[in-house]
Amino acid sequence: MSNTLPSLWKQLAPGQKISVTPTRDGVPLSATFLRGTRPGKRVLLTAGIHGCEYCSIQAAIELAAQWRPEEICGSLAIVPIANPSGFAERLPAVVAEDGKNLNRVFPGKADGSPAERLAHILTELQDMADFYIDMHGGDLHESMHPFVYIPGVAAEAVTEAARAAARTLDVEERVLSSATTGAYNAAALRGVPSLLIERGGNGRWSREEVEAYKRDIRSLLRHLGLLEAGDATPPADRQREIRDPVYLEAEQHGCWYPTVTAGAHVRAGDLLGELRDAFGSPLRPYHAERNGRVLYFTVSLAVKAGTPLVAYG
Ligand SMILES: [Zn+2]
Structure with missing residues (x-):
């Protein structure tokens, strides 16, 4: 066998x-x-x-x-x-x-x-x-x-x-x-x-x-x-049914400070989180492009360019 x-x-x-x-x-x-x-x-x-x-x-x-x-x-x-x-x-x-x-x-x-x-x-x-x-x-x-x-x-x-x-x-x-x-x-x-x-x-x-x-x-x-x-x-x-979720990715390496929770409803323009450098200076904020619900988000302080920050839809 x-x-x-x-x-x-x-x-x-x-x-x-x-x-x-x-x-x-x-x-x-x-x-x-x-x-x-x-x-x-x-x-x-x-x-x-x-x-x-x-x-x-x-x-x-x-x-x-x-x-x-x-x-x-x-x-x-x-x-x-x-x-x-x-x-x-x-x-x-x-x-x-x-x-x-x-x-x-x-x-x-x-x-x-x-x-x-x-x-x-x-x-x-x-x-x-x-x-x-x-x-x-x-x-x-x-x-x-x-x-x-x-x-x-x-x-x-x-x-x-x-x-x-x-x-x-x-x-x-x-x-x-x-x-x-x-x-x-x-x-x-x-x-x-x-x-x-x-x-x-x-x-x-x-x-x-x-x-x-x-x-x-x-x-x-x-x-x-x-x-x-x-x-x-x-x-x-x-x-x-969600047909076009937004998979938001980091554009550069940095420290990540999310301002959302999983399952939260967000509206277009809401702040989703901020990327800062190793000195604590803001690199850039990330805002929702449209209304939706947060499916998942990254909780680690470290993020790498090209990796997910928040998915919502
Ligand atoms: Zn998996």
Whole structure:
């Protein structure tokens, strides 16, 4: 029996649950596979593509440990720490071995750099799935208001399947993404409906946020038919779709003094924060170009030219 993750998922018997950490091309990667005795969809769940987004990682670890095959219709693959070296080294955004952002190199390459090889393995799993859920959150240096991304660059039916699933989540904002190289975007481009959830941040995790994350994943799996509907009522559809968020970036290196909070409503002209130099002298203020709600912002004092300060829409 081959022990690559895709072949393990393929060979899973009805009623079986396995947790493994195989190594391929020097990359150890943990995964849990569950297959119910009743038929249903195949769903892939990943967390930790960014290794310091702890709420998503902890929620995935707990869900993988808790679920039993008897409660599942269909089959589930859970990769709780998709970027193991970034997690171990506490590196925001990137894979430790090559410094690449794993979420910018999909679909990856079988003979590429470590990040590209990881992306390639995850791509093989995506291609076996009927739906792909990617769990993220604010990184080490980001404060975030929970929201969901759905793929905007994909066949219309794929985007619509993602939108219908996203509506079951307990988040108020849904962003239609125009990106193509993110894990979920690349999957959607190949015809696999997908979404990315953002919850938690600041390099921390709390019981409350992990439970909220788990509720969202359970809602999704009920929607997809993997879990029984039970008596849980889905949240009222109060989601707003954002099609053109503003991703404000720093124009130069400096010290960053934000004046917003995650989830705050801003109006055109409002001060979002100020960049100052090493002597405390103002370099430049940043104002909102238009009305919107703050999705996330950078909390670290240090910012680098070309990196995000505030996202709103
Ligand atoms: Zn992330």
